[in-house]
Amino acid sequence: MKKFFGFRTAKVQSSSTFDIELMNDLRASVHKEEVTETQPRYNIRVKELKKIHKVAVMDNIVKMQRLLLRGQDLNKRDKRKRTPLHLACTIGHADMVDFLVGRKCKLDLYDGDCRTPLMKAVQYQEEACVTTLLEHGANPHLTDKFGNTALHYAVAGESMSIVEKLILYHANIEARNKFEFTPFLLAVNENNHEMVELLIRKKADVHVVDKFKRTALMLAAPSKSPDIVRLLLQQGVNTSSRDERGWTAGDYALFSGFDG
Structure with a gap:
């Protein structure tokens, strides 16, 4: 798993454990205890489900x-505060999602993990479900406990088509999570050149900084990604900017040579 936000040297660790927690949450890692033979995405325990959730x-x-x-x-919650719509979106039952939204179920309820059905559909790249939700008015601006929007989840999941669809439905391309990462900074940090290019085409702010005053160039330098660095320089980013410790992008590149 990539290091999130910062990098390590023999002397310096630039980020704390909440960085890792945030990235794990975005990437939707599936743990063994959350896998069943029939449904690998949600921890489905029959005894926790009401009849409507089972259906x-x-x-x-x-x-x-x-x-x-x-x-x-139609909006009944199970013990984990999941509605039938949450379950259908996560599993990818597009026909069930279409039926539920057609019956005017509530689209933007949070589950016990503070995620909406749209976030769950994006998280597991169920694009047909994402499309149905957006067409019926699901709110792409809502945030989870870390401040992540559906667009953050789409960028973390490296789904170009879902990112484009969310932006088409007016998702905020400059949304900041609790650590002040925009989707653009997240794409740079994840070393995803194609995603960075896409967000630049969609007019993302390339001069934005995160909670620690790090620029996109600072995040790109340690990843040894010359393509992204070159792209950022073409956009006219400031090479002399300093983060809250006084480091420049050049310092980040230098220290990354000692990455352990």
Whole structure:
């Protein structure tokens, strides 16, 4: 896993453990205990699910219709505060998602991990579900506990098409999470040249700095990515800017030579 935000030298560690926590959260790592034979994406325990959630997981629209006719709450929560829409989006049941939003379910409820259905669909790159949610008015500006938007998740997941779709639906390209990373800074930090190019074409601010006053060039220098460094220089970024410790991008490049 890539180091997030900073780099290490024999003498200096530039970031703290919350950097790693944030990146782990964005990347949606799947732990063994969260994997079942039938659904590898959510920790699905049948005993925790209400009947309506089970039907959403099974992708059985006929049974869902029957439950709604009997007065079942379309937005019912399970023990983890997941709605049927959360489950359908995470698993990728596009037809069920289409059915639920067509019945006017609430689109922007948070689950127990402070994520919306849109965030879950983006996190697992279920583009058909993402499209349906956006077309029906899901809010791309909402944030998780770290301040990440759906666009942050799309950049972290390296999904170019979903990034473009979110921007098309007016996602804030300059949204900052709690550590003041914009999607652009995240793409630079992740050493994703194509994503950086895309966000520049979409008019992302290349001069933005993070919580520690680090520029995109500072983040790019330790990654030894000449293509990204060259691209940033072409955009006229300031090579003499200093972070909160007084370091320049040149200092970052120098210290990265001692990366352990």
